Amino acid sequence: GVRGAGQGGGGGGGGDEFTIRLSHVVTADDPKGKASQKFKEVLEKSTEGRITVEIYPNSELYGDEDEIQAVQSGGVEMIAPASSKLTDIARQLLVLDLPFIVDDTSEVPDLISRDSTVGKGIYTNKDLADNNIKVMGLWDNGLYQITSNKAVRKPDDLRGQRIRITPSDAIQAYWNKWGAKTTPMAFAEVFTALQQGVVDGEFNTYSNIESQRFYEVQKYITISDHGYLTYVLAMNNKFFNSLPDDLQQAVVEAVDEASAYNREIADTVNQEARKVIEEAGTSEIIELSSEDRQAFKDAVVPSIWNQFADDIGQDIIDELLARKS
Amino acid sequence: MSRFDRALTWIENGIAGVALGGAAIMAIVQVVLRYVFNTIIFWSEEAVIYLVILSTFVGAVIALRHNEHVGVNILAVFLGERGKRVLAALSGLLVALYCGVFGALGWVMITEPAARTVVTPAMKMPLWVVQLALPIGLTLMFLRALEMVYRVVRYGRGFPESEKEEHGEDAR
Amino acid sequence: MDVSSIALFVLLFLLLLSSVPISIALGLTTLLYIFYYTTLPMTQISDTLFNGINSFPLMAIPFFVLAANLMVHGGISRRLVAAANAVVGSFPGGLGVTAVASCVFFAAISGSSAATVVAVGTLLIPSMIRAGYPREFSTGLIATTGGLGILIPPSVPLIVYGVVTETSIGDLFLAGIVPGLLTGILLIALVVFLAMRRNLGAETLQMSRSERLRALRDAFLGILLPIFVLGGIYGGVFTPTEAAAMAVCYAFLVSMFVYREINFSDLTAIIVRSARMSAMVMFIIANAILFTFVLSLERIPGKIAQFLTDLDLSAWVFLLMVNVLFLIVGVFMDSIGAILILAPILYPIAMKLGVNPVHFGIIIVMNFEIGAITPPLGINLFVASGISRMSALRVARAAIPWACVLLIALGLVTYFPDIALTLVGK
Ligand code: NA
Ligand code: NA
Numbered sequence: 043g044v045r046g047a048g049q050g051g052g053g054g055g056g057g058d059e060f061t062i063r064l065s066h067v068v069t070a071d072d073p074k075g076k077a078s079q080k081f082k083e084v085l086e087k088s089t090e091g092r093i094t095v096e097i098y099p100n101s102e103l104y105g106d107e108d109e110i111q112a113v114q115s116g117g118v119e120m121i122a123p124a125s126s127k128l129t130d131i132a133r134q135l136l137v138l139d140l141p142f143i144v145d146d147t148s149e150v151p152d153l154i155s156r157d158s159t160v161g162k163g164i165y166t167n168k169d170l171a172d173n174n175i176k177v178m179g180l181w182d183n184g185l186y187q188i189t190s191n192k193a194v195r196k197p198d199d200l201r202g203q204r205i206r207i208t209p210s211d212a213i214q215a216y217w218n219k220w221g222a223k224t225t226p227m228a229f230a231e232v233f234t235a236l237q238q239g240v241v242d243g244e245f246n247t248y249s250n251i252e253s254q255r256f257y258e259v260q261k262y263i264t265i266s267d268h269g270y271l272t273y274v275l276a277m278n279n280k281f282f283n284s285l286p287d288d289l290q291q292a293v294v295e296a297v298d299e300a301s302a303y304n305r306e307i308a309d310t311v312n313q314e315a316r317k318v319i320e321e322a323g324t325s326e327i328i329e330l331s332s333e334d335r336q337a338f339k340d341a342v343v344p345s346i347w348n349q350f351a352d353d354i355g356q357d358i359i360d361e362l363l364a365r366k367s
Numbered sequence: 368m369s370r371f372d373r374a375l376t377w378i379e380n381g382i383a384g385v386a387l388g389g390a391a392i393m394a395i396v397q398v399v400l401r402y403v404f405n406t407i408i409f410w411s412e413e414a415v416i417y418l419v420i421l422s423t424f425v426g427a428v429i430a431l432r433h434n435e436h437v438g439v440n441i442l443a444v445f446l447g448e449r450g451k452r453v454l455a456a457l458s459g460l461l462v463a464l465y466c467g468v469f470g471a472l473g474w475v476m477i478t479e480p481a482a483r484t485v486v487t488p489a490m491k492m493p494l495w496v497v498q499l500a501l502p503i504g505l506t507l508m509f510l511r512a513l514e515m516v517y518r519v520v521r522y523g524r525g526f527p528e529s530e531k532e533e534h535g536e537d538a539r
Numbered sequence: 540m541d542v543s544s545i546a547l548f549v550l551l552f553l554l555l556l557s558s559v560p561i562s563i564a565l566g567l568t569t570l571l572y573i574f575y576y577t578t579l580p581m582t583q584i585s586d587t588l589f590n591g592i593n594s595f596p597l598m599a600i601p602f603f604v605l606a607a608n609l610m611v612h613g614g615i616s617r618r619l620v621a622a623a624n625a626v627v628g629s630f631p632g633g634l635g636v637t638a639v640a641s642c643v644f645f646a647a648i649s650g651s652s653a654a655t656v657v658a659v660g661t662l663l664i665p666s667m668i669r670a671g672y673p674r675e676f677s678t679g680l681i682a683t684t685g686g687l688g689i690l691i692p693p694s695v696p697l698i699v700y701g702v703v704t705e706t707s708i709g710d711l712f713l714a715g716i717v718p719g720l721l722t723g724i725l726l727i728a729l730v731v732f733l734a735m736r737r738n739l740g741a742e743t744l745q746m747s748r749s750e751r752l753r754a755l756r757d758a759f760l761g762i763l764l765p766i767f768v769l770g771g772i773y774g775g776v777f778t779p780t781e782a783a784a785m786a787v788c789y790a791f792l793v794s795m796f797v798y799r800e801i802n803f804s805d806l807t808a809i810i811v812r813s814a815r816m817s818a819m820v821m822f823i824i825a826n827a828i829l830f831t832f833v834l835s836l837e838r839i840p841g842k843i844a845q846f847l848t849d850l851d852l853s854a855w856v857f858l859l860m861v862n863v864l865f866l867i868v869g870v871f872m873d874s875i876g877a878i879l880i881l882a883p884i885l886y887p888i889a890m891k892l893g894v895n896p897v898h899f900g901i902i903i904v905m906n907f908e909i910g911a912i913t914p915p916l917g918i919n920l921f922v923a924s925g926i927s928r929m930s931a932l933r934v935a936r937a938a939i940p941w942a943c944v945l946l947i948a949l950g951l952v953t954y955f956p957d958i959a960l961t962l963v964g965k
Contacts, residue, residue, distance in 0.1 A: 102835045108590045111481040111494065130486050173484055204407060209488035223407050226488035234596055238576035239705050240412075240777040383814035386805060387601060394602065394784035398777065408936050412595050415780075422590065423825070426818025427562075429811065436560030441915040442557055444932075454558055461559045465567050472585040479582060501589050511750050523752045 058092060060285065062293075064120040065098045065109055066273075067229045069253040073183050074122055075099050075271055075309045075318070077304035085296035093289060106208075106228035119281050122181060122273045125164075126210035131354040132169035139212035140350070141342045143362070147185060147309055150270060153206050154180050159358055164274070176279040178294070179301045183247045183271040184312040189236075189260040190243030195334060197221065197341050206232055206244040212350050213269075216342040229254075236260060247271050250309075257325045264328045268338060275301075283328035287365050379507060384424035390415045390449075410489035417487075417497045424504025431511050434526040448523075456519040463512035466505045471501030483494050511521070544839055551830075561876055561916075562819075562868035565826040566964045567835050577836065584829065587637035591828030592821050595780055596702045600650065600818035600824075602783030603693050606790045607658070608813045613794020613801050615761040616658040619644040620757035625751040629729075632734025634670050635680060636662045636727050642684040643723045645838040646691035647765035648786070651697070651820075653918045656685030656901045660926045672739055674927055679937030681824030683945065684726055689874065691719035693771060693786075693818060696874040696907060698779060700900040703879060704886045707897070708779045709772045718905065721958060729944055760793050820875060821944040827879040841885040847888050854892040858902065858953050861885060865903055869910020873918060877910075878903060901959040905949045912938040939965050 075097075076228045078236050079127045082095035098104075104112045109121045110128065125138040137143070144150055154230055155162070163175050183343050188194050192203060201221035209226035223242055235241050236259045243260065245268070251257050275297060282290060320327060330338075344363060351359045395437055397411040432478070443451050476482060482495035515525045550571060553565035573579050584793050623640035630636040643658045649655055660681045667677035678764050692712030701708035733739065746754075768786050771777040779783060794801050801809065827830065834840055852860070868877050882903065889899045911919040912935060920931040920938075927934070952958050 098835065103832065105590075107488075108586055108595055111479075111485050111586060112583060114481040114484075115479055115586075116580045117586070130491075131484050145826075178468065223409065225409055225412070228488075231594065233705055234702070237705075238596070238709065239594065239775050240778050324535065331380075342853060370676045383818065384811040385942040387605065387814040387817070388810045390598070391602060391605060391784060391787050394598070394781065395788045398781045398785060402776075415598055416595060417595055419601055419821070420592055422601065422814045423592060423818045423821040428813040429815035430819040430822070435815065436562060436822070437756065437819070437873055437916065437921075438558050438560040438564070438919060439555045439916045440558050441557055441871070444915070457557060458559045459555070462558065462563050463557075463569060465563045465570070466568060469585055469588065472582050473589075474583040474584045476589075498586075499591055501585055529664060 050240065059094070060092065060289065061094045062119045062281075063096045063098065063103070064122070065103045065112070065118045066122045067101045067106055067109070068099065069251060070097075070099045071311075072249045072253050073304055073308040076307055076311070077181055077300045078122065078354075080303045081296050081300035085292060085300045088292045088296060089289060090202050092255050093292070101228075101230040105230045111277070111362060113276055116278050116281065117280075120178070120275065120277045122275050124208055125180075125272045125274050126208045127215060128170065128175075128274055128276070129210045129212075130164070130165075131173050131175070132167045134163050134167060134169070134355065135274075136177055136210065136212045136350050137354045137358060137362075138270065139210045140347055140354075140362075141212075141216040141269050142186075142339050143213070145267065145269050147182070150303065154272065156187040159273055159361055163358065165357070171279065174279045176277045177274055178277050178280050179275040179297045181273040181275055181301060181304045182308045183249060183273065184308055186243045186247060186269040186271060187247045187251065188255050188264040188266045189251055189262065190264070192242065192259045193262050193326075193328060194243075194266075195330070196329060203242045204240075206235060206241045211353075212346065215349060216346045219342050219346060220338070232256065233259065238305040245269075248315040248319065252318050257319045257322060260325050261329055262326050263319065265330055266335065266338060268335075328330040372516040375507070375510065377430070378423055379432070381505075383422045383429055385428040386418045387426065387502060390418035393418065393458070401522060413489040417500070421500040421504075424500045425507065428511055430514070431508055434524055443457055452519060452523055454524050456516055458517035459512055459519055459525060463516060464507035466512050470502055470509050471506035471507055473498070477502060485486065543572070544837060546576075547572050547833065547837075555871065560901040561873060562823045562826040562953050565830045565876060569826075569829045571692055579836075586606060587832050588825050588829050591707065593827040594702060596698060596708065596778070597821070598694070598700050599708075599780040599783040600695050600820055600877070601813065602780065602787050603650035603695065604654070604817040604820070605810065605813040605845075606783065606786035607651070607654045608809050608816070609790035609794055610648055610761065610764075610799075611654070611658045612809055613790060615648075615758075615764075615790065615794060616645055616800040617662060617796075618754075618758040619761050620659065620662050621754045625746060625754035628746065630727075630731060632730045632739055633892055634663065634667050634738070635672065635676070635730040635734060638667065638677070639684050639723055639726045639730060642681065642687050643691060643719065644762070646685075646687040646689075646719065648693075648761070648768075648790075649688050649694040650695040652685045652688035652908065653922045654816075655688030656682055656919050656922045656927070659685065660923055664923075664927050668927075673931060675937035676733075676739070676927055677943055678923050678927040678934050679939070680726075680730065682912055682919045682934050683938045683941035684723075685919050685923075685947065687722060688913050689904055689911075690715045690722065690901070690908055692716065692765075693779070693783065694904065696878055696904050697900060698877055698904060699824065699878050700882055701779075703882050704896060706900055710897045710963050711900050712769060712779070713773060713962045714901050715904070717961055718901055718948065718952045718959050721951070722908075722945060725944045725948055726941060729940065731939075759798060764789055765957070780886070823873065823875050824879065830882065831939065834880070843884050844887055847885075848891065852892070854894055854952075857888065858891050858894065860948065861889075861899075861902065861907060862953060865906035867941070868908060869907050870913045871916045872910070873916060874904070874907035876908060877907070895956060895960060897963055898956045898959050902917070902949070902953050905952060906944070909942055909945050912942055938944050 066074055071301050078097050082097055085093055085095055114117045125135050129135045156165055166359040205217055205222040205224055206227045207224045209346055214224045232244055233254055238279055275318045347359055393411055394413050400406050402518045443454055477495040477498050483493055519525050541840050551568040551635055554567055606777045621642045624637040625643055627636040627640050642655055645655050664681055668674055692715050697711040698708055768782045772779055774780045911917050912926050914932055914935045920934045924931040926936045
């Protein structure tokens with residue numbers, strides 16, 4: 043229960059005990075689910091029970107369509123949405139949705155650390171702060187793969203296919219460039235939509251494809267590694283400020299520990315998920331040769347990157363382009 | 368009073384009917400476009416959903432006017448005329464309470480910062496525009512709930528079991 | 540369970556007894572609970588109420604209602620009844636058999652049992668009484684047989700079940716066909732048996748071969764519709780929601796331009812009527828989802844599921860329990876609210892015990908066929924009592940023999956899953 047729990051909005055100091063409700067949309071076994079559990083364990087231990095963390099996975103409490111609004115108004119204290127879902131509020135976050143932003147997960151820590159150019163733009167983002175959202179950390183999931191009912195080996199195979207996307211202008215732009223028709227849709231609806239044929243395909247990390255059983259209703263999975271899925275661990279800013287200083291410190295430390303743990307397991311969880319999918323044999327896994335993958339890349343890089351330079355900042359785009367070459 | 372009632376009826380029927388009819392047309396067009404012209408309108412599903420939600424919150428008002436919301440009428444079996452009347456008034460008051468509170472919360476909801484900053488995924492409309500369906504519907508329903516209580520107090524019963532529509536006979 | 544959880548259910552129960560609509564009772568309970576026992580901002584309640592029905596698969600519901608209304612008022616249902624009469628009218632108890640066959644036909648184009656009772660009952664209850672059937676017999680039969688409306692696809696409760704448990708709505712629809720036909724045949728058997736014993740319906744059907752063929756030809760477009768809808772869903776051409784929209788389109792074209800029984804002014808009235816009928820259902824769904832929001836917040840489904848899992852039941856006993864539970868719940872809940880609240884609790888346990896998800900959905904819906912004719916809350920009772928001017932309680936009594944048939948069919952389908960799963964091919 044949440045009776046007698048912390049004060050969700052403003053006031054502060056409503057007693058010594060606080061409850062943090064953390065709502066997310068994936069299963070407890072995803073990297074995000076496991077990191078949430080870690081956060082709960084660490085924080086409850088370090089605060090000796092002064093803070094209780096209640097985790098609500100699987101869109102149980104809030105889904106993609108209402109969690110952002112819920113964290114802003116204090117309906118929940120913490121959420122961990124994909125970064126793209128915050129891009130309507132903070133355009134700068136579109137940077138994380140750029141296609142082929144990394145080619146390998148090893149490049150990630152450098153890209154989004156607290157002190158990197160990209161990282162600073164997120165941790166200290168003014169638009170988010172103005173909307174009562176405090177960025178606590180960035181959690182990794184992994185690289186995107188394409189799932190579909192039609193074999194996808196080159197960009198042209200996507201022509202005319204209806205692809206579910208997370209609502210982000212950058213993501214929509216590169217899919218359209220490849221020729222796909224995009225439909226934004228809440229995560230919890232995707233399985234049913236694939237099953238009922240509302241959309242032909244979607245893209246996700248192995249762990250999400252596995253935990254949401256997308257592979258059961260899709261014929262092909264193309265290893266495209268075409269983007270990186272980052273979650274923004276976001277907290278209601280007023281709630282954070284209502285915590286006593288020592289508890290604020292404990293929360294920050296618990297987040298950091300959970301983030302480190304998250305980075306450690308993300309790759310493993312994805313590899314395990316891939317094994318489950320392969321063993322199920324319900325979908326064929328298509329490996330792309332490096333030329334084939336390059337064809338996807340050449341169609342959208344750097345054109346899409348430059349298209350969003352105004353939103354993201356020309357300096358950041360230049361730095362990213364310099365890194366790549 | 369009766370002119371007010373007729374105007375209200377016209378508004379309720381108009382919004383609910385146009386919304387449902389529009390949603391149906393939108394959904395049909397979506398299928399036809401896909402199969403005949405091999406194209407999609409990427410915001411059509413979202414439009415269908417929000418039109419049906421509008422039709423739901425306003426249609427619920429019409430259903431109240433037709434005394435059609437199903438409930439468990441077990442106590443009424445054991446009560447006399449007087450008891451039934453008290454029960455009907457109580458029921459009307461509870462409906463009014465519901466609509467009053469939810470309707471008011473609905474108006475607050477659409478004025479919150481999040482309702483302005485969050486936009487719908489496909490149509491990119493501010494949330495408050497589509498969410499208006501809720502406060503509008505429940506405010507109209509609040510008025511009808513008060514009318515229901517008035518009818519119970521004045522005539523001894525709420526809305527008649529089935530009312531004739533402006534056009535044609537009722538299905539029951 | 541702690542005090543607050545118990546308070547939640549007690550409050551809901553009391554509000555239901557006070558005869559407020561189910562939707563309002565669910566919403567008020569949630570409202571009071573969130574106010575007293577949680578620190579959630581109150582606007583979260585209206586936000587969740589709004590988002591409860593923010594789901595494309597649910598949009599099939601208003602469209603199927605609209606399609607059914609177009610068919611009732613556009614002359615399709617009358618032609619279906621005539622065709623049914625032409626096929627089975629010469630059986631002993633001819634009109635009674637026609638009533639069952641008509642319900643089967645109409646069930647295949649409407650998604651609710653009340654709509655089926657309205658469509659068939661308004662046409663056939665008066666003619667049966669005129670032909671010498673007792674009022675009880677005709678009303679009880681049609682009130683019960685109308686339940687097929689939610690078993691034979693399309694079906695609103697099956698859509699709701701499919702949405703909350705992420706089961707294929709197409710598969711659920713397919714799985715409803717054989718149990719629906721089986722129930723229909725069992726009901727026809729009882730009609731024939733009772734008619735011969737009590738010498739009812741001695742009327743002989745005076746219809747020539749060519750008249751019969753004409754009746755069938757007239758109804759051809761109506762009979763084609765379910766094939767078009769189901770074939771479209773199962774062939775992967777349409778999603779259930781799109782299929783429902785196409786049913787609207789089809790019914791509109793047929794009644795407006797082929798049968799020419801409705802004009803534009805009828806059309807507006809039909810749309811408004813459909814808006815209010817589907818709003819009633821969707822409003823229950825929105826409030827039931829709000830109620831389940833509190834259940835999730837308090838983790839009640841998990842606690843109940845854990846309790847049931849610890850009992851270590853066999854699938855056989857579990858299904859028996861589920862049937863008893865849903866029969867009891869069906870006495871005073873409507874199918875939609877009950878499925879939304881209970882399916883998420885019971886579904887995971889059923890899966891653990893190896894029950895097929897499609898089979899499980901069919902079992903639940905068959906329970907609510909019976910729930911629709913048990914007082915105090917039985918939607919078919921209300922509708923049938925309106926048509927035949929009998930009290931709902933008298934209709935309920937009249938429905939008992941027919942309800943026994945539904946119970947037998949439920950038993951068969953529960954313990955012979957193949958009856959439901961044979962067409963699904965899994
Ligand atoms: Na049906
Ligand atoms: Na009942």
